[in-house]
Amino acid sequence: GNSVTQMEGPVTLSEEAFLTINCTYTATGYPSLFWYVQYPGEGLQLLLKATKADDKGSNKGFEATYRKETTSFHLEKGSVQVSDSAVYFCALSSVTGGGNKLTFGTGTQLKVEL
Amino acid sequence: NAGVTQTPKFQVLKTGQSMTLQCAQDMNHEYMSWYRQDPGMGLRLIHYSVGAGITDQGEVPNGYNVSRSTTEDFPLRLLSAAPSQTSVYFCASTGTLDNEQFFGPGTRLTVL
Numbered sequence: 001g002n003s004v005t006q007m008e009g010p011v012t013l014s015e016e017a018f019l020t021i022n023c024t025y026t027a028t029g030y031p032s033l034f035w036y037v038q039y040p041g042e043g044l045q046l047l048l049k050a051t052k053a054d055d056k057g058s059n060k061g062f063e064a065t066y067r068k069e070t071t072s073f074h075l076e077k078g079s080v081q082v083s084d085s086a087v088y089f090c091a092l093s094s095v096t097g098g099g100n101k102l103t104f105g106t107g108t109q110l111k112v113e114l
Numbered sequence: 115n116a117g118v119t120q121t122p123k124f125q126v127l128k129t130g131q132s133m134t135l136q137c138a139q140d141m142n143h144e145y146m147s148w149y150r151q152d153p154g155m156g157l158r159l160i161h162y163s164v165g166a167g168i169t170d171q172g173e174v175p176n177g178y179n180v181s182r183s184t185t186e187d188f189p190l191r192l193l194s195a196a197p198s199q200t201s202v203y204f205c206a207s208t209g210t211l212d213n214e215q216f217f218g219p220g221t222r223l224t225v226l
Contacts, residue, residue, distance in 0.1 A: 004156075032213060043118075043204055043217035044157075089156060093213055101147070101172070102206075102215055104156040 002027045006090050006105035013080055013112050021075040021108045023064075023090035031092040033057075033066050033073040034102070038087045047075075047088070080112045116140050120205050120218035127195045127225045135190040135221050137205030145208035146188040147172070147215070148180065150201040157204065163188055195225045 007022040025033065032051045036044040048057030053068035062077045073090060090105040121136045139146065147162035159172030163182040177199060179191040188207075192199060205218040 034214075036217075043219045044206075045217070046214050049214065101159060101162065102157075104149075104158075106154055106156040 002031070002092060002094055002103040004090050004092055004103055004105035006088075006108050009087075009107070009109040011108060011110050013110070015082055015112055015114055016079045017112075019075070019077040019080045019084075019110070021088055021090075021110070023073045023075065023105060025071050025073065025090075025092050027071075027092055027094065027103075029094070031094055033064070034091045034093065035062070035064055035073070035075050036089040036091060036104075038089065038107070040086070044089065080110070082112045082114060085110055085112045118205055118207055118216050118218035120203075120221050122221060123219065124222050125224070127192075127223065129196060129225060131195050132191070132193050133195065135192075135203055135205075135223070137188045137190065137218060138186050139188075139205075139207040139216070140186065141207060141209065141216065142185060143207035143209055143216075144185065146182070147206050147208075148178070148188070148190045149204045149206065150174065150199075151204060151220075152201050160190065160203075195223075197225045199223065200225045 003026045005024050034049045035047040037047045038044045048059040050057040050066035056065045064075045087107045087109045089107045091102045118139045144165045148160040149157040158174045161180040163169045169180050203221045206215045208215050
C-alpha cells in the first residue's frame with residue numbers, strides 16, 4: 001500500500017536559518033504529492049503541491065521538488081521566520097473509486113525562535 | 115464561501131454515549147472525507163464519500179458511521195463512544211482542480 005515517511009520532530013531553528021524537512025514515499029503508479037501546514041488550533045492548509053516527476057511546488061518561500069528516482073519530496077525554505085512555526089505534513093494522493101484519498105506522514109513540528 | 119465548516123468545536127462524552135459530528139461544505143465538491151488526528155500518527159482516513167448516496171470505509175472505520183444524503187453535508191456518527199475515540203476529527207472536501215483537499219477547523223473530542 002501507499003505510505004509516507006517524514007523526519008521526526010520537533011525541529012527547532014533560529015530565525016533566518018535554512019529549513020529542510022525530509023519526506024519519502026512508497027506508492028504504486030504516479031501519485032500527486034503535497035505539503036500541508038497546520039498552525040496551532042487550526043485545520044490543515046495546503047502549502048504546495050506537485051503532480052508529476054520533476055515538478056517543483058512553491059509557496060510563501062517554501063519549495064519541494066517531486067523526485068521520482070529517489071521517491072522523495074523534501075520541503076525547503078531558505079530563511080525561516082517565527083511565523084513559520086507549525087506542524088508540516090507530507091502527503092500523497094491516489095485516485096480510487098472516482099475520488100482521491102490522501103495518505104499522510106506523521107507530521108513534523110517546526111519551532112522557530114528569535 | 116464559508117468553505118468547510120464543522121460543529122461542534124469541542125465535545126466531551128462519557129463512554130457509551132452517542133453523538134454526531136457535523137460537516138458541511140458550500141463549494142459543491144463531490145468528494146468528502148473524515149480523518150482523525152492522533153499524536154505521532156498523522157491523519158488517518160475514517161470514511162469517505164464520492165458523492166451523495168455513496169460512502170466507503172477508510173483506514174480506521176470501526177466505531178463510526180457516515181451517510182451522505184446531500185452534496186453539502188457529511189455527518190460522522192459515533193454510536194457508542196469509547197476512550198480510544200478521543201482525538202481531533204477533521205472533515206475535508208476535494209476540489210476538482212488538482213484534487214486539492216480543503217479541511218475544516220476540526221472537532222476536539224474527549225471520551226471519558
